[in-house]
Amino acid sequence: MAHDADAVLDDPVGQSLGGRHAHLARRLGRAATYHREVATFSAVSTEPDAADWADLAGLLGPGAFADLFSCPAVPPPTWEPVFSLEGRQMIWSGGTPDGPAAESGAGLVELGPDSVPDMLDLAARTEPGPFWPRTHELGTYLGVRVDGILVAMAGERLRPPGWTEISAVCTAPDARGRGHAARLISTLAARIVARGERPVLHVAETNTGAVALYERLGFRTRRQVTFRGFRTP
Template identity: 50%
Template sequence: MSTSLDPSRHEPLPQPPAGAGGGHVLDNPAWAAMNGPHRHLAEFVGRAGRYLSDVSPFVTLADFDDPAAWADVAELVGAGNTFTVAGVAELPEGWTGGDAIPGVQLVATTLRGELDPQAVRLGAEDVPEMLDLVERTRPGPFLPRTVEMGAYYGIRREGALVAMAGERLRPPGWTEISAVCTDPAYRGQGLATRMIRHVAAGIGARGDTPFLHAAAANTSAVKLYESIGFALRRTTVFRLVRVPDPIPTSPLDAR
């Protein structure tokens, strides 16, 4: 069974960068997801939000150019603590962090969603195996409750989980495919492509368009995604940020 996707209605081509007037929802998908389907998995202080600590490490702001939002995220995370944020090219004065890791955001343009008869839905009881597979393959952040962010599927061989993929961020009209990974012993069999197509079929069935993120340096993964129907929408960065100590004063507090 195949599912036809129509991403063209979502204008999945390059859009203004985050913070620019009239920006696209995919410029800050974590904020849109936290304020939508994932609100029960997130917590907020003003214009800053983060996923619960066992769901996802991502933190975001409503507007990366708003000093008050940075004061909110400082209060949310706490002085001296660190957090991960995507899409912030430059940090405000006084803020520090690790080197920015270049990334890419790709959207489905010609991807064919197709249900896989061997794919099985994964749930809480499968989390230990999922965490083990992630530890061995390093597809990106995956925590004990990440599975609650969306539908995750896997393929088993002799009872063992050898490949998986699932849904992470869900801004309006879009769903991110994430945790695409295959046990090294089973690579080269097309399992990653099958997992992506299976997850995409479910996304397309509810009218959303798939998108995903990858480290720019992971050229083999990017080439795979492009070969099956994804196109580059924008470049981005992933950054570990440290909250200043003491916490900066909000402009609103200074009035």
């Protein structure tokens, strides 16, 4: 059973949409989703009934993609499965982040609206997960530029109360092996801890290299999850 402080992580999308990301949300009844150019994640109540699924379908529209992230509830059989991916949720194990990156974030740059084309290009080439034109509005995104070219980035995504998720961790193929990801993650974790929150992240079970990196940086597995996507009727 989850500790009280961890319980919000059982529904990270719903907790974010109902809290610090409420300004980025669209809602109908007990269903909610992000604005389309921000994120595709959607949420229903923790024990959804037929009306909740109908509200989400109405919110998204017919034949629309519904990314339910780690929601354990399964929609009605009229919803077409799109993908199912085993993964894990990992949380910061405590203490103050250190290591190669938490020094001060030297050499890292904050990525804002003017960096969106570069961020979209890097995400398209490295596929760290869904990334859209307004995803950067979810939180702070940091990057590494070499000769002006963005070669690595990571940022803040879901933000359930007391927690901030680190996401979009990616490095261009020709810039790997130089510690960029570790530095970005540790710097973000240090900032999150400094403001009194705890870092959390999600990773596909098949991405064993990322899991090993996160464990070295101070994360531990909280629970196994299944990421699911569907198409509305």
